[in-house]
Amino acid sequence: MTEVQRPGIVVVGASLAGLRGAEALRDRGYDGPLTLVGDEPHRPYDRPPLSKHVLAGELPPEATVLPQLSRLRAQWRLGRPAVALDRERRVLHLADGATLPYEKLLIATGARARTWPGDGADLAGIFTIRTLEDARTLWSALACRPNRALIVGGGLIGCEAASCCRDLGLAVTLVDPNPTPLARLLGTTIGATLAERMRGAGVDFRPKTKVRALSGEAGQVRRAHLAGGEVLETDLVIVALGATRDTGWLAAAGLAADAGGLTCDGACRAISIAGEPDPDIYAAGDVARWPNPLYGDRPMTVEHWGNAVDQARHAAANMITAPSAQQPYRHLPAFWSSQFGLNIKLAGHTAGADALALVQGARASHRFLAVYGKAGRSIAAVSFDEARWLPSYAEAVAAGARFPPFPEAIDQPRVERLEPGFPAARPPAHRAAPALEASHV
Incomplete structure (x- = not known):
């Protein structure tokens, strides 16, 4: 049998x-x-x-x-x-x-990856970055030296793509509806540091701006039409609108x-x-x-x-x-991102943060560590080229320590309290729980 x-x-x-x-x-x-x-x-x-x-x-x-x-x-x-x-x-x-x-x-x-949802979606020269094939075809297109790359979306993927394009010596415009890059993930106070770094690297950053439509000639994307009426010339578009x-x-x-x-x-x-x-x-x-x-x-x-x-x-x-x-799953979210010569790391979940404290370094130097608080507790910590201290703060976040943690630390001469500056929440496109913005990491 x-x-x-x-x-x-x-x-x-x-x-x-x-x-x-x-x-x-x-x-x-x-x-x-x-x-x-x-x-x-x-x-x-x-x-x-x-x-x-x-x-x-x-x-x-x-x-x-x-x-x-x-x-x-x-x-x-x-x-x-x-x-x-x-x-x-x-x-x-x-x-x-x-x-x-x-x-x-x-x-x-x-x-x-979310694809371009507006007019012009069928044009050649519009890319996303999610899969191996996405990366392969986009890399080939970048190797052909487009006149200007347009990146739609200032999240992690959009910022990393902008950094790579500048490293390749390409002209880059990044359009984002928020006041700063990574505004919804890190808030506008920290995001302003990245905006400064991005502009210093030669990126044409367009905050509080939306792309209304894309248009082209002979099936190839050539222009982006902004909500305010301006038209940008571009022959390569990277759509970084999340997933x-x-x-x-x-x-x-x-x-x-x-x-x-x-x-x-x-x-x-x-x-x-x-x-x-x-x-x-x-x-x-x-x-x-x-x-x-x-x-x-x-x-x-x-x-x-x-x-x-x-x-x-x-x-x-x-x-x-x-x-x-059956055992419950506990996880402290964490990611890292390398862009514009910075190593950015986050431990924790910033959603709902009502306070921000700079606990190491200084924003002016683009090297610092900051902690996010909610209702008197530490919920996340972010470092810009200051990862040495991050593990200790990550432990404090995981333990639900008071905000800010380690207030009397001898290596922490002063704590600068700031407003996180998160943009107002957008109406949800679907009924979904909060998500941490992706960087594939």
């Missing part, structure tokens, strides 16, 4: 979170069938270098492949994205018509999922639209929206490298643990 193989565990998403989650399953003793499904044809690769070293020409795209840290003994289904999930039959449907049964499912589908979570394929699955993420409980189990956790479906990485105990169980998504690794490993551990032994 032929033995029927059990369905096993299927990981949907073959990027950082999917790979590290699969490795964690093997490391923790799972010995059953394991399948990884990916919408791209590539083996898992590292995204942070795409908007930094790859665009700058310092690293070839193929050098971003992630190392495998464990022997997976897995089946790979690459280039065949998941298109639907049938929870009742416990079957995953792929784009090529194949179906995959599962015992348990780890959803790690991440996010997709939406890759949850469209879950539309009929009966799970609480939207463009803001897949809602999970504290153990990373997917929540149904009825409000109950599915004991056999977990999520990790950019796509997961979970209640973080470090921030009062506030639901959040975190698009950073460290969270993808840590949450995937945590979800994997819970997947092969008894229901009564």
Whole structure:
């Protein structure tokens, strides 16, 4: 009699979170069938270098492949994205018509870059930065020396792209509706330092400005039409408008999922639209929206490298643990960004900050460390070329220390209290929990 193989565990998403989650399953003793499904044809690769070293020409795209840290003994289904999930039959449907049964499912589908939503979206010369192919095609276009690169959006990806373009000697204009770069992540007080640095590097920074439409000739982008009526000449546009979570394929699955993420409980189990956790479906990485105990169980998504690794490993551990032994996932968000000769690092979540204290260095020197506070507690710390002190402040943030922490430190001669200067919240485009702006890191 032929033995029927059990369905096993299927990981949907073959990027950082999917790979590290699969490795964690093997490391923790799972010995059953394991399948990884990916919408791209590539083996898992590292995204942070795409908007930094790859665009700058310092690293070839193929050098971003992630190392495998464990022997997976897995089946790979690459280039065949998941298109639907049938929870009742416990079957995953792929784009090529194949179906995959599962015992348990780890959803790690991440996010997709927002494309240009206005007029001119069909023109050549408009790029996003999210995938390996994005970076490869954009790098080729930059190597052709466009007359002027226009970057739409002053978040982390937009700022890193602007820095790379200037390093290549290209003329760059960055248009952003906020008063400063990184205004929604760091506030305008800290963002003003970056604006100064950016302009000093030769970027034509246009704050409080919106692109209304793009237009061109012979199918190629040539102009950007600003909301105030000005027309900018450009032959290359980088759209850096953030990302939406890759949850469209879950539309009929009966799970609480939207463009803001897949809602999970504290153990990373997917929540149904009825409000109950599915004991056999977990999520990790950019796509997961979970209640973080470090921030009062506030639901959040975190698009950073460290969270993808840590949450995937945590979800994997819970997947092969008894229901009564599920552990909540706690995570202090953290990222780093290299741009305009600065090394910027953030530990914590700045959302809702009502106070800011400069505790090391000075803004005038572009070298400092600042702490964000909310209701008398420290919730985040940011360093500009002052990372030496950041671990201590990160520990204070994780412990919910008073604001500002270490007020009597002998190496901290004075504390400058400032207003964070966060812009007013925009009306949400979808019902979603707060997210930390992504830098693929």
